[in-house]
Amino acid sequence: MRLLTFCFRNLFRRKLRTSLCVLGVALATAFVVAVGATTTRYIAVIKSMNVLFSGQVMVVTKGAIVIQAIPITRGMLPDTWAGELKESFPEVEDAVPVLLVTSSIYFGNTLLPVPENFTLGIPVDKWQKVLSPIVLKSGGRLPANETCNEVVVGGSLASQYNLVVGGILQICGRDLTVVGILDTKSAVLDRFLVMPLRLAQEIYGYQGKANIILIKPVKGCAPRDLAATIENHADYKDSVKALTEEERNDIVQPIFAQIESWNIGIQSVVLTMNLILVMTVNLMSVSERRRDFATLDALGAPINFIFRMVIFEAAIIGILGGILGIALGSIAAVVLASLYTNIPIHFFLAGLFDIVTPAYMVQIFATVVAVCCLGGVLPAVNAAKMRIAEVLRAEY
Numbered sequence: 001m002r003l004l005t006f007c008f009r010n011l012f013r014r015k016l017r018t019s020l021c022v023l024g025v026a027l028a029t030a031f032v033v034a035v036g037a038t039t040t041r042y043i044a045v046i047k048s049m050n051v052l053f054s055g056q057v058m059v060v061t062k063g064a065i066v067i068q069a070i071p072i073t074r075g076m077l078p079d080t081w082a083g084e085l086k087e088s089f090p091e092v093e094d095a096v097p098v099l100l101v102t103s104s105i106y107f108g109n110t111l112l113p114v115p116e117n118f119t120l121g122i123p124v125d126k127w128q129k130v131l132s133p134i135v136l137k138s139g140g141r142l143p144a145n146e147t148c149n150e151v152v153v154g155g156s157l158a159s160q161y162n163l164v165v166g167g168i169l170q171i172c173g174r175d176l177t178v179v180g181i182l183d184t185k186s187a188v189l190d191r192f193l194v195m196p197l198r199l200a201q202e203i204y205g206y207q208g209k210a211n212i213i214l215i216k217p218v219k220g221c222a223p224r225d226l227a228a229t230i231e232n233h234a235d236y237k238d239s240v241k242a243l244t245e246e247e248r249n250d251i252v253q254p255i256f257a258q259i260e261s262w263n264i265g266i267q268s269v270v271l272t273m274n275l276i277l278v279m280t281v282n283l284m285s286v287s288e289r290r291r292d293f294a295t296l297d298a299l300g301a302p303i304n305f306i307f308r309m310v311i312f313e314a315a316i317i318g319i320l321g322g323i324l325g326i327a328l329g330s331i332a333a334v335v336l337a338s339l340y341t342n343i344p345i346h347f348f349l350a351g352l353f354d355i356v357t358p359a360y361m362v363q364i365f366a367t368v369v370a371v372c373c374l375g376g377v378l379p380a381v382n383a384a385k386m387r388i389a390e391v392l393r394a395e396y
Contacts, residue, residue, distance in 0.1 A: 014285070021281045022321045028274040029325020029368050032267050034332035036364070037356040039263045041337065043256055045187045052188070053130070057215040057227045058243045059085070064211070066243060067252050070118070071100065076209040077240065079197070085213065089229060091221040096126045097210035099200045117157055117191045121200025121210075130214060131194070139165045140180030146198040152180040156190035160347060169193075172203050187354075215242070271371050278314050278375030286310060286379045307380045314376025318369035326365060330356045 012018060052069045060066060061075030079097035086095040099121035122130050124143055134142070136152070143150035153163055158181045163169060169176045176199075182189055201207050217226045227242035243251075333355050338345040348355060 017281060017284070018317070021277060021317055022324070024277050025274055025317060025321025025368065025372065026324035026328060028270045028277075029322055029364065030329035030332055032270050032368075033326055033329025033356060033361075033364055034336060035266055036263055037329070037333040037360055038336045038340070039259060040360070041333075041355050042340075043259060046252065046256075053212075053214055054245060055216075055223070056245070057217065057223050057230070058248065059213040059215060059230060059240050060211065060243065062239055062241055064241070066248060068248055070102070071211050072102070076206060076211055077213060079201075079208055079210040079213075082210070082213050085215060085230065088233070088235075089226070091218055091226045091229065092215055093218045094126075094129065094216045096123065096130055096214045096216075097197060098122055098130065098212040098214055099197060099204070099206060099210050100212055101200075101204055117154075117193055118188070119193045119195070119200060119204070121195055121197040123197045127194070129216070131189075135183045136180040137165075137183045143179060143196050143199075146196045148196065149174065149176045149199065150179045151176045151193055151195040151199075152182060153178055153194075154182045154190040154192045155184065156187075156343070156347065157193065160343060174203055271367065274368070275371050275375040278317055278372045279378055281317075282310060282314055282376050282379035283382070285313070286383045306383050310380035310383050311373055311376045314372045314379075315369055318372025321372070322365045322368040325368065326356075326361050329364075330361075 046068055058066070058069065059077070059081075060071050061073075061077060064071045064073050064075045066072070077097075082095040082097040086092045099119075101119045102117070124146055127142055128134055136142075137155070140152070142152065151169060153169070157163065158178070161169075163178050163181070165178055165181060167178045169178055171193075176195070182192065182194075184190060195203075197210070201209060215226065215230070217223050223244040224246070227244050227247070230240070230242040231237055330352060334345060334348045334352060337343075337348050337355055
């Protein structure tokens with residue numbers, strides 16, 4: 001208790017300098033939290049896309065660029081190929097044509113870091129197989145048939161646009177009835193608009209076309225072997241590529257590695273600057289208090305008492321700056337997520353701990369305090385090494 005009393009008294013002897021140092025640590029922490037949490041969440045959301053078609057082989061056009069399970073080019077395949085593939089290969093248990101587009105419902109075709117919504121067209125009788133299990137909120141149901149103007153929307157989209165079961169949604173000048181709202185914890189499915197395949201083809205002008213054909217292998221057939229068989233078949237080898245779940249992961253893994261390396265690099269630079277700031281402030285503080293340390297030494301205070309006092313002062317700066325920085329960084333992360341997706345900020349506030357998880361907060365807080373303590377080591381060593389006779393002779 002006596003040690004803490006000394007520490008707080010010494011810190012607030014120079015209130016302005018201490019406040020600026022705490023603010024500097026807070027801003028550095030906020031930057032690390034905002035960038036790190038947003039990047040981590042961004043990667044997690046992209047990786048979660050692959051759960052859409054888990055365990056299935058995804059057939060797309062030869063030149064298509066696929067991020068996890070999302071083709072981001074408009075290369076199209078005849079939807080009749082689904083039936084042909086099922087008939088041509090005994091290893092295929094089922095084949096489903098899918099139309100997946102990322103055009104915005106209300107804002108037109110806008111290029112965003114994260115698409116604000118996805119439109120998915122699937123034959124009505126295949127919904128449970130493709131998206132299994134489908135859970136709808138109370139009062140919802142699936143569309144009746146392929147030609148009806150009925151859709152199911154994700155919970156986040158429904159909240160953002162005040163959509164309810166029985167409400168009307170207008171897309172490309174066409175009125176669609178919302179018959180169900182998805183009840184899911186998936187950040188991706190929460191932004192999905194799902195409709196019958198024929199309806200999606202009519203709305204977006206892709207009659208008879210699909211950009212994905214999902215292949216479910218028969219039991220005992222390895223997806224990789226089936227994918228290779230399809231790609232090497234004479235009728236398809238120049239037109240399509242077949243991707244397993246592992247291959248879809250491999251496509252974007254180098255991108256994820258670069259993003260994570262960039263994130264680590266940014267955090268390292270900011271935390272190093274943080275360390276230098278704390279070290280500089282503590283060195284100044286130790287230099288100004290040479291007489292105090294010499295007096296404590298003359299009164300019989302052990303050397304480790306002086307050492308611990310300087311380290312504790314650095315730790316207090318880290319604790320105060322860390323708490324303030326995490327609070328500011330969490331707000332900044334929510335703002336960045338809103339800017340990335342064009343989703344109103346209040347929708348992210350409710351899920352704040354999904355973006356900046358408690359575990360991530362604890363990790364950053366512990367790192368900041370440790371860095372600040374490390375920044376206090378050199379000043380603490382200097383304080384402990386002071387010679388009492390030389391200091392008293394110079395100060396008195």
